[in-house]
Amino acid sequence: MEFQFYWLLVLPLFFALGWVAARLDIRQLLTESRTLPAAYFKGLNFLLNEQPDQAIEAFTEVARSHQQTTELHFALGSLFRRRGELDRATRMHQALVDRSDLGSDQRLAAVHELAQDYLKAGLLDRAETLLEELRGTEYQESALRFLREIYVAEKNWDKAIATARAMAGRPGIDAPEREIANYLCEVAALDYVQGRENEADRKIAEALQANRRCVRASILQGEWRAREGHHRAAIDLWSRVEQQNADYLFLVAGLVMEAHRQLDHAQDGLRLIQAWLERYPGLDLLAQVYQATVDLQGPAAALSLVRNELHRTPSLPALEKYLEARLLVPADQSELFLRGDERTDVELMRSLLQRQVSRQSVFLCRSCGFKARKFHWHCPACGQWESYPPRRHVEIDDLSQTPSM
């Protein structure tokens, strides 16, 4: 390509255009900073000096006098909600919802925020109305999650089930089939208590269809059969837990023993739960098998059982049970009977261990860390379903400290 002299003229022209553009930018920045109110900088200053309360007051002043600062309204609103100042959060978000100059995206965002304010304030019906508005919008997933929370709190199980079903298959939703099965168990239990036995059984079948590993469904139905005097059927239902999830067998071992006692087959029951323990070692199961062994075969048999378990899966609770069994052995079994100082020592060790073990023998919610003495299907603190692992904290601790072979 040949060099053209007029190109030399183009270069200074570009420089000139660049200079003008830069001037325009600076001028715009200056006008923008002049329109920012002094309170805004005051707020920033408070923030930098770690005085959040004063900063919030200053920003609130800006938001009040400058309605166009939409993002600031949103930020303050969610900040108020997080601080538990629900009145102020609600006012901030309600003002946004009421504004006619907002685009539909921002209005939906404001509705989404306001619904959360109402939810946190416990005004569930108001939250529900707003969340229903968000169906079919980009906030649908979050809205469904909140709606399900509301229906569970209201024990409106039909709506909870419908909502969980609508959520199924969406990304980031944790096992809705497990929750659906739990809701169906709730409905079934209510049906049974109110005398609708057939309906209750139908709901249990539905729960198992949603989640065939729903241990709770088998336990519930077994309890009903036992109450009706059908102990054999109850035992069969509870025995299904072994296939569904053997970690939960400790929840049915006591029930299975009682049903066998009712049938005058207590020894069969003991053999069954001893076989479970053999296959699935666990401390709660051990405690039940141990008690049944003491009752039916005496302390010496229980001592030998717990000694084997202690060697198989060493743990402090098993050691405590072992010492308890040692103390239970009667005087006529002289080689095992503890006397004098030896008995006093073992009693002391046992009571020390007992204190330590009982402090740690809790079920720990996987989701919020709430500690509970008894097992829950539904965390009373965070509302998650089946968030308690079927092992006590002390046991999980022991397992994690066992060196791997």
Ligand SMILES: [Zn+2]
């Ligand atoms: Zn929890």
